[in-house]
Amino acid sequence: MNSTTRPRSAPIVLLDATAIPADRGGVGRYVENLVPELVASGVDLVVVCQQRDEAGFTASGARTIVAAGWAARASGRFAWEQVALPSIARRAGAAVLHSPHYTFPLFSRRKRVVTIHDLTFFTAPEVHSRLKRVFFRSWIRAAKALRLVVVTPSQTTADEYVRITRASPSRVFAAPLGYDTAVFHVPSEADLTAFRSTLVPEPEAWVAFLGTLEPRKNVPALIEGFVSATRSTSPDQRPALLLAGGAGWDEAVAGSVEAARGAGFDIRMLGYAPLEHLRALLGGARVTAYPSLGEGFGLPVLEAMASGACVLTSRELSLPEVGGDAVAYCATDAASIGRELARLLADEPGREAYAAAGIQRAAQFSWARCAARHTVAFAAALGRRALVPSGVVGRHA
Incomplete structure (x- = not known):
């Protein structure tokens, strides 16, 4: 554990950050941004992490414990979580153990809080592999069976959890995600120049997608819709379609990309x-x-709004909770995506209006508010009205 010391003003919360990947996708950004805000709000936080992440979490003000090397390996992590993590929590004097990604120790004397990010394993099972469906459904049901306090990233997901598992609403807390204002803001000309320079050839204009290339992101339909929307545009005026995100398991993406490229897109x-x-x-x-088939929150939509983008998304699950009236909507089929995309590409004033509205809408979300909801959940797990005594004030109070 690092040498940072502080007065014991609140129960200790131990957060297990060992499962977040080196490439910071949605869950990684959730944990990375949540930690400093919990510390700032007065939470006495201990983070268990991999060696590579220790410096970052220590710099955020949290005390850290580096997990054994075998905890970072997929083959060993489950055993480490079930056997070693409860022991670490006990030695750290933790009153609450927060597991931020579905799984948690099945046996522990600590009060346990778990984050469940979405319920598409139940509501859209066809977009997940059978193994993932069985695995995550089992853990979601286990959280309810053990009456754990659950945190979700949206009210939509909280409602779905209660509906599907019949859990008590009093044990479920929606904590909408935030965004890093230092990273996501309207890009400068220098930002745009630097980004373009990474692409060869440099595109004059583009349509963007950000997310893991997995079936529920609906990327093949987006590609088909993009082709439909831009088919009548001359090739020298046609925007590129930039697909950013880690490789997933949607086998149809590569074929869709190859077919569209073969047609000159x-x-x-x-x-x-x-x-x-x-x-x-x-x-x-x-x-x-x-145009996702369903999200527990939809962090790319929020980050795009904060960056001044005109956003086109679907109305599935939590996405309208994030986008509100500040984004354009389409259905999830290629024809609808194409129609709405063509409409936006032809309407520059409309795009500018959505961009301005998105910036204002995004400002309603913050990691400080997200952290505040977590402290309410931690207090509920302990049967307390508040986790942090009233005299302890964080920088965002």
Whole structure:
């Protein structure tokens, strides 16, 4: 454990950050941004993490414990979580153990809180592999059976959890996610120039997508819709379609990309995009499209709005809770995506109006508010009205 000391003003919360990947996708950004806000709000926080993440969490003000190396391996992590993590929590004097990604120790004397990010394993099972469906459904049901306090990233997901598991609403807390204002804001010309320079050839204009290339992101339908929307545009005026995100398990994406390229459309798979380029990718696009089949929150929509993008998304599950009236909507079929995308590409004033509204809408979300909801959940797990005594004030109070 690091040497940071502080007065014991609140029960200790131990957060297990060992499962977050080196490439910070949605869950990684959730944990990375939540930790400093919990510390700032007065939570006495201990983070268990991998060696590579220790410096970052220590710099945020949390005390840290580096997990054994075998906890980082997929083959060993489950055993480590079930056997070693409860022991670490006991030695740290933790009153609450927070598991931020579905799984948790089945046996522990600590009060347990678990984050359940979405319920599409039940509501849209066809977009997940059978193994994932069985695995995550089992853990979601276990959280209810053990009467754990559950945190979700949206009220929609909280309601779905209660509906599907019949859990008590009093044990479920929606904590809408936030965004890093230092990263996601309207890109400067220098940001756009730096981003363009990473692409060869450099595109004059583009439509952006950000997310893991998995079936529920609906990328093949987006590609078909993009082709339909831009078919009548001359090739020298046609925007590119930039697909940014880690490789998933949607086998149809590669075939859709190849077919569209063969027909003369500029479609690029960028892979995992560095964080420093995301605001340019999203905010510099003519349209950022995210026609997902269902989300527990929809962090790319929020980050795109914060970056000044005109966003096109679907009305599935939590996405309207994030986008409100500040984004354009389409159905999830290729024809609807194409119609709405064509409409936006032809309407520059409309795009500018959506961009302005999105910036205002995004400002309603913050990691400080997200952290505040977590402290309410931690207090509920302990049967307390508040986790942090009234005399302890964080910088965002």
